[in-house]
Each structure stands twice: as C-alpha cells, then as structure tokens.
Amino acid sequence: MTKLTFWVLLALTVLSVLYKNFWCRYLCPYGALLGLISRLSPVKVRRTEANCIHCHACTKHCPTLIDVENKDVIKSGECFGCMTCVSRCPSPGALDMTVKAGKNIRALRPVHYVLLLVGLFYLVIGIGVLTGKWHSQIPREQYERLIPQVSRMEHPG
Ligand code: SF4
Ligand code: SF4
Numbered sequence: 001m002t003k004l005t006f007w008v009l010l011a012l013t014v015l016s017v018l019y020k021n022f023w024c025r026y027l028c029p030y031g032a033l034l035g036l037i038s039r040l041s042p043v044k045v046r047r048t049e050a051n052c053i054h055c056h057a058c059t060k061h062c063p064t065l066i067d068v069e070n071k072d073v074i075k076s077g078e079c080f081g082c083m084t085c086v087s088r089c090p091s092p093g094a095l096d097m098t099v100k101a102g103k104n105i106r107a108l109r110p111v112h113y114v115l116l117l118v119g120l121f122y123l124v125i126g127i128g129v130l131t132g133k134w135h136s137q138i139p140r141e142q143y144e145r146l147i148p149q150v151s152r153m154e155h156p157g
Contacts, residue, residue, distance in 0.1 A: 025064060025078060035077025042100045043108070043116070045074040045085060051094035058085035058095055068095070081117075083110065 001009075015022040024031055047058075047068065058068035064078040068085045081097070087110075089095040096107035099116075108116070128134030 020065060021063070031080075032077075034080050038079050038081065039075060039077050041081075043081065043113075044098060044100070045079065045081075045083075045095065046098045046105065046107075047072055047095050048093055051091050053091045053094070055090060057088045057090060061085060061088045081113075083113065086110075 012023060019025070045068065049072070052069070054069060056069055059066070059070075061084050062068055063082065063084060064076075064080070066074060066076050066079060066085075068074060083097055086095050086097055097110070097113050098105050098107050125134060
C-alpha cells in the first residue's frame with residue numbers, strides 16, 4: 001500500500017463515520033450516473049399533501065436520507081427509485097411512484113414499476129445485441145457453468 005492509498009482510505013473511513021454512506025452519496029461514479037438519470041427521468045416519487053399524515057416513516061426509512069416528508073416531488077439525484085419510502089407509507093394516496101406524460105401524472109402500481117424497469121433493462125441490452133454493440137469477454141460456457149449456481153452466490157457487500 002502506498003502512502004497516498006493509506007491516506008485516501010483513512011480519509012474515506014473517517015468521512016464514512018461522520019457522514020452515512022459518504023462514498024455512495026458523494027463520490028461513487030455509478031451513483032453519479034444513476035443520479036443524472038434520476039433527474040432526467042419522467043418517473044418520480046410524489047407526495048400528496050392532502051393525504052399525508054406526517055408520520056415521518058418515509059424520511060426515516062429512505063436509505064439516502066432524503067427528507068421525503070417535506071417534499072412534493074423527489075427530484076434529488078440521490079434518489080435511486082428503491083420505493084422504500086412508498087412501501088413504508090401507511091396512508092393510501094400520500095406517496096406514490098408516478099410517471100409524467102405531458103401534463104398528465106399517473107401513479108404507478110409497484111408491479112407496473114417493476115415491469116417498466118425490467119422492460120427498460122432488456123430493451124437497452126436488446127438494442128446493443130441487435131446493433132452488434134453488445135460484446136462480452138465471458139465465454140458462453142462460463143455462463144452455462146455459473147448460472148445454475150446463482151442461488152448459492154452472495155453479494156460481497
Ligand atoms: S425511492 Fe428510495 S431513494 Fe428515493 S426517496 Fe424513496 S426511499 Fe429514498
Ligand atoms: S410516510 Fe406517507 S404519510 Fe407518512 S410522512 Fe411520508 S408521505 Fe406522509
């Protein structure tokens with residue numbers, strides 16, 4: 001380990017103790033990309049003040065510490081659309097994942113939100129495959145060996 005590596009790691013450790021999820025919230029390049037997409041996306045979490053009972057559950061459970069309870073629309077780049085706030089909300093119609101099309105705003109049911117995300121995921125891959133831009137250095141045999149073992153694998157985090 002070089003001296004620079006040591007000091008960077010020490011700084012990150014200290015900052016992570018002082019600020020929850022410091023790396024993920026402020027430095028992670030993947031998080032920055034997701035944040036940019038989140039800002040441009042027509043799909044957003046929206047709160048309806050008339051139905052909100054101000055129980056604080058949404059703000060308390062948001063993993064990126066967004067003050068959901070006091071916002072009408074979550075425009076923050078830190079929102080990655082996990083829907084934890086929506087699922088924790090005890091008041092029907094107070095908090096929804098919504099999609100905006102022109103002037104219309106519609107609440108999305110969780111199953112539709114999931115289908116939208118999965119559809120988008122495969123659409124992007126499909127376009128890559130059809131245009132010949134999707135390349136992988138992992139040989140097909142490796143996929144065939146690993147996929148049956150997926151249920152035994154764990155995320156390192
Ligand atoms: S969707 Fe997730 S990240 Fe976004 S505000 Fe709700 S709990 Fe926070
Ligand atoms: S969880 Fe729902 S009811 Fe409670 S503060 Fe948030 S939006 Fe309002």
